[in-house]
Amino acid sequence: MDDDVTFAVLGTGGIGRRTLDVARHKDGLTPVAACDRNGVAVDHDGLDVEELLDATEGNIASGPEADGDTPATPTDDYASDGGLASHASETSSEPGSDGGAAAVEGGSVGDGTASDGVKQAGEDAGIVASAQGEPTETPIDDVIAESDAIDAVLLALPNLEHDFIPRVAERFADASYEGVLVDVLKRSRVIGMLDDRADTLESSGITFVCGAGATPGFLTGAAALAAQSFVEVESVEIWWGVGLKSGYEDNRGTVREDIAHLDGYDIERAREMSEAEIEDLIEEHDGRLEFHDMEHADDVLLERAGICDAEDVSVGGVLDVRSDEKPTTTTVRVTGTTFDGERGTNTFELDDATSMEANVNGPALGYLKAAVLRNRAGDYGVYGPAEVMPSF
Amino acid sequence: MDDDVTFAVLGTGGIGRRTLDVARHKDGLTPVAACDRNGVAVDHDGLDVEELLDATEGNIASGPEADGDTPATPTDDYASDGGLASHASETSSEPGSDGGAAAVEGGSVGDGTASDGVKQAGEDAGIVASAQGEPTETPIDDVIAESDAIDAVLLALPNLEHDFIPRVAERFADASYEGVLVDVLKRSRVIGMLDDRADTLESSGITFVCGAGATPGFLTGAAALAAQSFVEVESVEIWWGVGLKSGYEDNRGTVREDIAHLDGYDIERAREMSEAEIEDLIEEHDGRLEFHDMEHADDVLLERAGICDAEDVSVGGVLDVRSDEKPTTTTVRVTGTTFDGERGTNTFELDDATSMEANVNGPALGYLKAAVLRNRAGDYGVYGPAEVMPSF
Known part of the structure; x- marks a missing residue:
């Protein structure tokens, strides 16, 4: 049996970065794509995680108008509602997920060149600061375009509109993606939004595990x-x-x-x-x-x-x-x-002694692996963490 | 979605009886068949569990030659190795499973008529003492014959030969059973025997959860x-x-x-x-x-x-x-x-405060329900309790 799992991470804030980090300690998990607001990195043989983490450390793409206190301007591909209102209910146990805000807190002084507001290197540049990163205005579409060769996608997106993750899932379904989607940030109302789309996701061949961090999740x-x-x-x-x-x-x-x-x-x-x-x-x-x-x-x-x-x-x-x-x-x-x-x-x-990070990202990858096994067995639809035993 | 689950119990020793009992407290679980060494009861509209439990209380079919210390004569359908050697490793947490021995300990004086060694009523008569029970020499085959209308089968069989449960599973596969098998008694060596038959079970459309009691299991x-x-x-x-x-x-x-x-x-x-x-x-x-x-x-x-x-x-x-x-x-x-x-x-x-019985039988039914959902989703094969989140 082919147990190897290729996966992508949407968002390289705290959770996205740590997911890549934790995956290095797990067998059979190969990260092949990652994106943030302004950039995408794809390598179907496996990303160089060390380089990517080094290049993006303390350096999370915040977008041209992102701000800690006021809404960023939504873009076509990577909309934001400005952070505060979106997932106040669950991030206490997942503080690192707050990629957008964290980037802003980190300062706004870029040392690279911004084109169309995209910083190419240094602080706030995000993934394009990596040698593996390419600038893009359509990071999620770019990952979807590669998704035939991606078993699972972790949606580690920063504070976004309430229906953002459901809509992203729908875009994968529209592209006839057959694979796994997992998210770790989940306010109650989003689950209903995903359930509303369950038939669409199931028809596409998607197995979606929602709320798969620490709490909800583990x-x-x-x-x-x-x-x-x-x-x-x-x-x-x-x-x-x-x-x-x-x-x-x-x-x-x-x-x-x-x-x-x-x-x-x-x-x-x-x-x-x-x-x-x-x-x-x-x-x-x-x-x-x-x-x-x-x-x-x-x-x-x-x-x-x-x-x-x-x-x-x-x-x-x-x-x-x-x-x-x-x-x-x-x-x-x-x-x-x-x-x-x-x-x-x-x-x-x-x-x-177990950190919040260990308790979010271990389970997230565990649910991701379990969902891939279910997906390969032909089991599609929307599941919660009370229905799936995470793999190790 | 049809969430109702019909199930059968093979064996009406402690675990079999309590499974019927616990299922009364659960939604959507309908017991439709039960058998023991000498009898079978089938009602696709649902067994009358109260009558069955009352009729068989302190009254477990022990077979014509069963004995606490010496091997019972194996029959074609319901072989026994006499109890002691078979699953010494796990029953400490599942003492009630020991149906055969318990019956013998209960005494050997029947107050009914034995035909071909089968007691028809009272102590040791087992399921045939119930108004719903029919005597049979082929109890397992009788359940298999009804299995088109049975979603799941709990193998709550007393001390039997090491490969007995794997062989029973194979018989369900030979009959092209498409459904769930769950067992609660599991010594290490049996798991390998089931894995050896995984392809056969999977081809038939069987989802088997092995070792699904308290420990192994819960x-x-x-x-x-x-x-x-x-x-x-x-x-x-x-x-x-x-x-x-x-x-x-x-x-x-x-x-x-x-x-x-x-x-x-x-x-x-x-x-x-x-x-x-x-x-x-x-x-x-x-x-x-x-x-x-x-x-x-x-x-x-x-x-x-x-x-x-x-x-x-x-x-x-x-x-x-x-x-x-x-x-x-x-x-x-x-x-x-x-x-x-x-x-x-x-x-x-x-x-x-949670009894061993609660911790064996709740999870057993939880794994059974979860396995039915997986089976209906097309997910077949052999799974262990570390791979499946039991349903509630």
């Missing part, structure tokens, strides 16, 4: 498994800890998004805060922000899998921006009743 | 999931607790099998022990038997899924025959290294 899967002792699940509590000292600068955009989840805050208010106001708020909390009842897609994904009602799922956690130690242990607790009438709570706990 | 799946944080897994420790006071009488055969795992004991020695010797041994241990380095198929199944080497997996646990409280908490610990070089241990813990 921890959703753990909840689904832990539920197996029970015939009735009364609650699922997902509680995460993230220590983000060294990653703080790269993740200011995400921290701002998380603030929208605090009592007395919402997306609008968080969006309007100045950097100084955010620093004051963080200072007030001694660097630790604690979140309760976050709007995470785990709820929809567990309900979709028939495990419990969405309202029985709660997600919260603690983000510490002044320490890389986790401020609390990431835990999933599933409480239910067994067929013989006993009530109990099964627990899944991640070691504090 | 806990193997938990280990596979917990491994997702890591790029290198160094150890998987599965540790179970079973409290078996009220179930002891029904599970003496299994306790005997477990004894084979104790230091200084082996299958031969355990087989030759008298009941009195076993009681003395249990007394010596104050009713608690502790096991280490058990030969469980979790190791092969995790290696098969690429997670670690079989030798890095250890299975042990504590069986308390004098309490229904678990003597120790069932726990899976997966230790590995993340892509960013950190070493950690992720943990999955079952609440002590």
Whole structure:
């Protein structure tokens, strides 16, 4: 059996870059394409990941008008809604995904030549700073054009319009792509949008695993498994800890998004805060922000899998921006009743030593590999992380 | 989408009976056939489970010559190797599976009429004591004959020859069965025997999930999931607790099998022990038997899924025959290294309130449902519990 998997990454922000990095530690995963807003790199024999990561380190294509606080101008191919409003609900555990914002935080001084607003090298140049990168105005179409030879595509796109990922999936289907799509950023409403397109994706021969990061993703899967002792699940509590000292600068955009989840805050208010106001708020909390009842897609994904009602799922956690130690242990607790009438709570706990990055990107690639096996077996459609056991 | 699943149970020992019981608590699972050594019950509109369970309670068909200590005479259709030697490695967590031995322990006085050695009612009569049961000499063939209308078959067969389940699977394939087979009793060597038949099963259109009980099964799946944080897994420790006071009488055969795992004991020695010797041994241990380095198929199944080497997996646990409280908490610990070089241990813990029965039969039906969805999607072949996320 041919177990080798070729894959592409759309987006080279935190998650895209780490996906390429983690894949180096996995057997049989060959990255053959990557793109960002302004560039694309394709090599069907396998990208030189080291060169690509070196060239793009601290250097994420932000586009001509991207900005941390105001919407970037949407382009035909790589539209953006400006970041804040789009996925405030899930990035707390995936701060590195926030490629666009991170790039902006990194500074706006390019040392290369911009043509049509595209920086060709250095900061903000993104993938075109790599020897493997080519500038393009249609990065996603460029990857689709190569997709006959690509088994799977990880959509690691920065903050974009709510229906951006569903629309990207549809474009793959329109091109009769037969393969796997996986995304790691998933707000609840997007899942419905993907379900609306399930027939189209299935007809094309696409196996789509949505919400395949840490939460939703890994921890959703753990909840689904832990539920197996029970015939009735009364609650699922997902509680995460993230220590983000060294990653703080790269993740200011995400921290701002998380603030929208605090009592007395919402997306609008968080969006309007100045950097100084955010620093004051963080200072007030001694660097630790604690979140309760976050709007995470785990709820929809567990309900979709028939495990419990969405309202029985709660997600919260603690983000510490002044320490890389986790401020609390990431835990999933599933409480239910067994067929013989006993009530109990099964627990899944991640070691504090496992970073958020390890817990997002390992599972993302695990779900990707599993989806490829299903796709090769002829199993198409839209799946959530509560329905698929990730491969190793 | 038609989500309803019809299923059959081969064997109505502890696991078979409880599978019927647990299925009553699950949506969309309709039992349509069940058989034991001497009888078969089929109703494509759904068996009357309550009647069947009532009629067969404490009353498991043991066959004309079955005996707790000596081999029963194999029949053409339902061969037995006499129990002790066959699956000493995994039943410690599945004591109720030991249908044949349990029946014998229950006594041999039938109050019905035996024809050709088949008791028609009362103790040892088994399924023919039910109003729905019919006597038969070919129970498995009788179920196969009905299998066009059966989505899935749970092989909950008592202690049988090592290749019995693979041969049963082959018979379903020979009859061009297109559906799901699931088994819950799985010693390591059987998995290879199933893999040897994978092409035959796949060609027929069979999706087989092997080792789909608690361990292997539920806990193997938990280990596979917990491994997702890591790029290198160094150890998987599965540790179970079973409290078996009220179930002891029904599970003496299994306790005997477990004894084979104790230091200084082996299958031969355990087989030759008298009941009195076993009681003395249990007394010596104050009713608690502790096991280490058990030969469980979790190791092969995790290696098969690429997670670690079989030798890095250890299975042990504590069986308390004098309490229904678990003597120790069932726990899976997966230790590995993340892509960013950190070493950690992720943990999955079952609440002590969840019985062994809940943790065998819930997952067994969960794997069965998941396998039906895969089968309907055209995904055939042999899978282990580390490769399939059980449905709820």
